[in-house]
Amino acid sequence: MPLPAGLSQQDFDGAIAELREVVGEDWVFTSDAHIETYRDPYSPLQGTDDEPIPSAAVAPHTVEHVQGVLRVANDYGIPTWAFSTGKNFGYGGTETRVAGSLIIDLKRMNRILELNETNATAIVEPGVSQYELWQEIQRRGLRLWVDGPSPAYSSIVAIGLERGVGYGLNGDRYRALSGLEVVLPTGEVIRTGMAAVEGSGAWAQYPYGLGPHVQGMFSQSNYGIVTKVGVRLIPHPPAFRSSLVIAPNNEDIVPMIDTLRKLRLGGAINNAVSLGPHVPGRDPWAQAPIAAPMGGPPGAPGGPGGPGGGPPRLPGWSFRLGLYGYDRVVEANWEEIQDEFNAAIPGANYETEKFLAPYDDQDNWESRHKMLAGIPSFQETPLWNHGGAFISMVLPFDGQAYWEFREVYDRVYRQYGRRYIGGALHNHSPWGLIALGAAPVVRDDPEANARSMEMARMLIEEAGKLGYGEYRAPTPFADEAAAAYAWNDHALMRFFETLKDTLDPNGILAPGKSGIWPSRYREDRA
Amino acid sequence: MSDLLDRRQFLAKSAASVSVPILAHPLAAAAGQVRLSFDIIVVDERIGANEGLSRVARASGAQCLSIRGDLPRVWFDSLRGACLDRSTVIAGFTSDLDSEVMRAFARDVGYRQVGRLDISIDGETGRETVRRSMYSSLPSEFALASELENLVDLYLTSSPWQASRVAPGPTSDRHGPTQLAAWVIAPIRA
Ligand SMILES: Cc1cc2nc3c(=O)[nH]c(=O)nc-3n(C[C@H](O)[C@H](O)[C@H](O)COP(=O)(O)OP(=O)(O)OC[C@H]3O[C@@H](n4cnc5c(N)ncnc54)[C@H](O)[C@@H]3O)c2cc1C
Numbered sequence: 223m224p225l226p227a228g229l230s231q232q233d234f235d236g237a238i239a240e241l242r243e244v245v246g247e248d249w250v251f252t253s254d255a256h257i258e259t260y261r262d263p264y265s266p267l268q269g270t271d272d273e274p275i276p277s278a279a280v281a282p283h284t285v286e287h288v289q290g291v292l293r294v295a296n297d298y299g300i301p302t303w304a305f306s307t308g309k310n311f312g313y314g315g316t317e318t319r320v321a322g323s324l325i326i327d328l329k330r331m332n333r334i335l336e337l338n339e340t341n342a343t344a345i346v347e348p349g350v351s352q353y354e355l356w357q358e359i360q361r362r363g364l365r366l367w368v369d370g371p372s373p374a375y376s377s378i379v380a381i382g383l384e385r386g387v388g389y390g391l392n393g394d395r396y397r398a399l400s401g402l403e404v405v406l407p408t409g410e411v412i413r414t415g416m417a418a419v420e421g422s423g424a425w426a427q428y429p430y431g432l433g434p435h436v437q438g439m440f441s442q443s444n445y446g447i448v449t450k451v452g453v454r455l456i457p458h459p460p461a462f463r464s465s466l467v468i469a470p471n472n473e474d475i476v477p478m479i480d481t482l483r484k485l486r487l488g489g490a491i492n493n494a495v496s497l498g499p500h501v502p503g504r505d506p507w508a509q510a511p512i513a514a515p516m517g518g519p520p521g522a523p524g525g526p527g528g529p530g531g532g533p534p535r536l537p538g539w540s541f542r543l544g545l546y547g548y549d550r551v552v553e554a555n556w557e558e559i560q561d562e563f564n565a566a567i568p569g570a571n572y573e574t575e576k577f578l579a580p581y582d583d584q585d586n587w588e589s590r591h592k593m594l595a596g597i598p599s600f601q602e603t604p605l606w607n608h609g610g611a612f613i614s615m616v617l618p619f620d621g622q623a624y625w626e627f628r629e630v631y632d633r634v635y636r637q638y639g640r641r642y643i644g645g646a647l648h649n650h651s652p653w654g655l656i657a658l659g660a661a662p663v664v665r666d667d668p669e670a671n672a673r674s675m676e677m678a679r680m681l682i683e684e685a686g687k688l689g690y691g692e693y694r695a696p697t698p699f700a701d702e703a704a705a706a707y708a709w710n711d712h713a714l715m716r717f718f719e720t721l722k723d724t725l726d727p728n729g730i731l732a733p734g735k736s737g738i739w740p741s742r743y744r745e746d747r748a
Numbered sequence: 749m750s751d752l753l754d755r756r757q758f759l760a761k762s763a764a765s766v767s768v769p770i771l772a773h774p775l776a777a778a779a780g781q782v783r784l785s786f787d788i789i790v791v792d793e794r795i796g797a798n799e800g801l802s803r804v805a806r807a808s809g810a811q812c813l814s815i816r817g818d819l820p821r822v823w824f825d826s827l828r829g830a831c832l833d834r835s836t837v838i839a840g841f842t843s844d845l846d847s848e849v850m851r852a853f854a855r856d857v858g859y860r861q862v863g864r865l866d867i868s869i870d871g872e873t874g875r876e877t878v879r880r881s882m883y884s885s886l887p888s889e890f891a892l893a894s895e896l897e898n899l900v901d902l903y904l905t906s907s908p909w910q911a912s913r914v915a916p917g918p919t920s921d922r923h924g925p926t927q928l929a930a931w932v933i934a935p936i937r938a
Contacts, residue, residue, distance in 0.1 A: 255884075256860075259852075259936075260855070311845065311848065329856050351820070351824070353820050373820070375823070375853070599820075600819060609844070609848075665881070
């Protein structure tokens with residue numbers, strides 16, 4: 223495995239010996255067999271000379287361990303990268319930017335430190351997955367939902383820091399975080415928001431605290447390693463209605479978005495809605511034809527043509543809607559919502575089911591209901607049979623704007639022999655949409671993956687011309703994604719770099735994360 | 749190294765290269781004469797549950813677990829615990845993504861994927877293509893990977909779609925290929 227740049231084998235061995243003293247013999251991994259497990263199977267760089275293979279991995283168990291690891295990294299100048307559960311498929315997995323990096327795997331820091339049913343809050347460490355928190359809630363018999371994203375294995379901390387998407391009332395996962403404990407690259411530990419109050423009695427209640435609100439600085443960043451977070455949960459509502467709203471035609475997406483915006487901004491719909499191409503007769507969540515939006519096989523929706531060479535069949539659209547609250551309010555909203563869609567979209571139709579508390583049977587619900595309620599599951603993406611890097615743009619919540627964006631994406635896809643018929647559209651807040659596309663990654667096919675990288679870059683560039691940028695960038699495309707944020711000659715990036723150089727003078731933590739390079743790398747790259 | 753072979757070539761090639769044929773004939777295992785090295789076989793039944801496979805698993809002492817598309821739940825509820833003794837060997841027939849999720853779960857408990865085969869079954873002809881990857885030079889891992897190949901062979905030859913020539917999977921996908929990954933994870937001994 224490659225050594226960190228500029229380090230001799232002797233120095234590297236010295237660093238490894240020190241790391242073993244910090245975390246214990248069993249928790250430093252250097253063998254090829256171990257390092258292999260940290261390679262991202264969905265990296266477009268896989269198998270090429272550019273794939274940044276790590277030099278070693280270390281699994282700390284305590285905050286003191288994390289401090290010790292960073293001390294060694296600073297002493298030897300070793301680049302590091304922290305992962306919470308390390309399953310960031312589609313956005314980089316456990317890939318780093320720099321070959322020879324030391325992986326800091328936080329999987330052993332998996333304690334649930336506090337779980338409060340009355341306030342619907344918890345304090346957790348980074349290795350706690352959505353499913354494990356839910357498991358603990360069940361074990362204690364609490365009436366709470368987690369409302370995480372679909373991968374039940376994902377880390378509460380990481381998905382929040384990466385500003386990922388869920389599907390229920392707390393769909394904007396960053397906003398579910400309140401109060402961080404962070405180890406800075408120099409080893410100093412700080413707490414943000416109310417967590418900074420000595421003996422904090424309101425850690426997860428209010429993220430801002432006093433003075434500048436710095437929590438956001440540690441999201442999608444390389445300014446610190448987060449070791450604890452306060453997290454907001456959802457108390458079981460008295461009633462919950464789970465519905466599928468279906469529009470029959472592909473062009474219906476325009477009125478669907480516009481009607482949805484009105485209902486979201488007006489407060490009738492509160493969940494983080496996710497729209498997707500709808501294939502009649504199939505629940506898009508239970509059996510989503512994932513290949514289709516990414517450019518499916520001949521004859522499939524979005525495929526290059528029907529079996530006889532006919533035009534592609536473009537599907538209609540649907541989204542899952544969750545309504546939560548008092549039964550009569552839920553029912554009244556549901557009536558209004560149907561009226562609005564019936565007026566806007568001829569042939570709109572619905573599938574719906576209502577549940578009333580107590581939800582003793584929730585574990586047996588279909589996955590589509592579970593994901594709206596916030597019961598972690600992974601069933602709605604069952605037959606995902608290919609890799610890909612998500613290229614996901616933030617758009618205004620506007621049907622026409624999306625239609626124009628879609629044409630631009632489709633033009634690029636076509637250049638690469640594919641179709642873009644619209645991937646998932648996340649409505650994380652009432653004010654915006656995140657439009658997902660994906661550059662396919664083929665196992666052991668560097669040529670195909672090189673073409674995909676080219677396509678991804680073109681998608682980023684073309685979306686940039688429309689004034690759009692990514693909400694979250696797959697690790698290998700971080701520089702291109704960051705380059706779109708270019709206003710005033712990249713003033714924002716200069717600000718990021720100033721912070722980086724101040725907080726991490728040796729440039730050891732996640733160099734290149736979100737396109738932010740420490741000075742020593744900037745000089746090399748210039 | 750991976751290669752793309754049709755099943756017949758694949759079998760011919762693997763027969764020539766497998767030095768220790770652990771499962772000399774699948775029927776031997778079916779008759780309970782051979783113990784598989786897999787303690788648990790995970791199957792995503794939506795991609796193609798296979799009676800033959802379950803029978804062989806049962807007869808050879810392996811536990812057959814259906815994940816019904818929710819691998820994380822099965823992992824956290826039972827598989828993770830089973831791996832804590834650091835001797836349990838788990839094989840699986842799942843989607844590609846679940847095979848990668850499993851690879852990451854395996855890492856969490858000091859395991860790794862030691863063998864993997866990607867199987868594609870044509871929706872119209874039922875013809876299979878098998879592509880294998882990740883072969884270890886460690887004898888113990890190589891043996892497990894070889895055993896997985898035999899299990900895949902059994903899976904393919906005893907599957908119902910062999911008779912009907914219709915690929916498994918959701919009805920509306922019948923014209924597209926059905927793809928699944930067969931894999932085996934074992935403790936890292938390095
Ligand atoms: C089929 C499929 C479905 C998906 N569905 C969703 C979805 O519904 N919603 C969604 O948001 N995503 C989704 N994803 C994307 C992604 O796979 C998940 O977000 C994933 O769970 C994140 O992985 P993780 O929690 O293990 O994060 P990790 O891999 O642990 O971390 C991701 C990144 O966060 C940073 N980080 C992690 N921990 C820390 C820390 N403690 N301190 C500082 N920085 C840290 C690091 O930069 C790291 O690279 C999906 C992907 C696929 C393939």
